[in-house]
Amino acid sequence: MSDTExxxxxxPEGGAASRPKNPSQYHGHPYVWAWLVTLGAxxxxxxxxxxxxxxxxxxxxxxxxxxxxTWITLGQxxxxxxxxxxxxxxxxxxxxxxxxxxxxxxxxxxxxxxxAEEFEYAVxxxxxxxxxxxxxxxxxxxxxxxxxxxxxxxGYVVLELQGEHGVVWHxxxxxTRGKVVTTTDPRLERPASPPTPTGPVVEQxxxxxxxxx
Numbered sequence: 001m002s003d004t005e006x007x008x009x010x011x012p013e014g015g016a017a018s019r020p021k022n023p024s025q026y027h028g029h030p031y032v033w034a035w036l037v038t039l040g041a042x043x044x045x046x047x048x049x050x051x052x053x054x055x056x057x058x059x060x061x062x063x064x065x066x067x068x069x070t071w072i073t074l075g076q077x078x079x080x081x082x083x084x085x086x087x088x089x090x091x092x093x094x095x096x097x098x099x100x101x102x103x104x105x106x107x108x109x110x111x112x113x114x115x116a117e118e119f120e121y122a123v124x125x126x127x128x129x130x131x132x133x134x135x136x137x138x139x140x141x142x143x144x145x146x147x148x149x150x151x152x153x154x155g156y157v158v159l160e161l162q163g164e165h166g167v168v169w170h171x172x173x174x175x176t177r178g179k180v181v182t183t184t185d186p187r188l189e190r191p192a193s194p195p196t197p198t199g200p201v202v203e204q205x206x207x208x209x210x211x212x213x
Contacts, residue, residue, distance in 0.1 A: 018042045023097035027055040031074050034089035035064040038082065062090075138180065138188065 018037045020026055025044065026033040029051045036047050054063050059071035064086055066072070074090075077083040135141035161169040180188060 018044070018047065020044070020047075020093065023093070023100070025051070026093065027051040028061060029054040029059065029063060030093040031062055031064045031086055031090035032059075033093065034086045037089060038085050138185075 018041065020033060021044075025048045027048070032051045032054050033047050036050060041047055053066070054071060057066070057071060059066075060073050062074040063071040064074050064077060074083060074087055077086065131145040133141050133144045135144055163169055
């Protein structure tokens with residue numbers, strides 16, 4: 001029998017037609033399902049829709065039925081016999097759901113899962129590294145931001161960064177091609193360039209200075 005079709009709950013209430021095939025059918029409200037079954041309900045669609053209504057109303061987890069605008073809980077059921085029957089059936093549903101969950105968790109790995117081979121992949125992403133440092137010049141700043149022990153003769157830098165789950169990042173960038181994003185150095189401030197025309201240049205005809213005859 002599959003996990004979606006649990007063993008029938010050990011309770012005399014209802015029959016095969018009224019048993020939920022999956023715990024999701026009672027939407028967290030097993031006692032609503034149990035109450036309806038003890039009243040003789042057998043239609044799974046009706047049972048589930050009522051439990052869904054309890055979920056949408058945010059009814060208490062031990063709610064059993066709705067009276068006017070209020071959900072009555074298991075402890076408010078006045079007749080002890082009815083209360084005990086509903087509790088027994090609801091608890092059986094919860095126990096069966098817990099058993100199905102444990103059974104799924106204890107499933108051993110399949111042979112295919114054990115034999116699946118893992119491969120190594122090296123994937124390159126476009127990235128931008130921005131370092132902030134105080135220095136007396138742009139050259140000094142670049143030297144401070146470029147770790148000497150990692151830089152090659154050309155200034156190309158490779159840093160090894162440890163990520164989560166055993167991931168290793170190899171961050172590579174050219175230390176000689178740094179671009180200033182912002183700076184407080186007034187020597188690097190440049191006046192704003194004039195705006196570039198966005199449309200075509202239209203030549204205007206030259207007007208003659210002589211009056212018309």
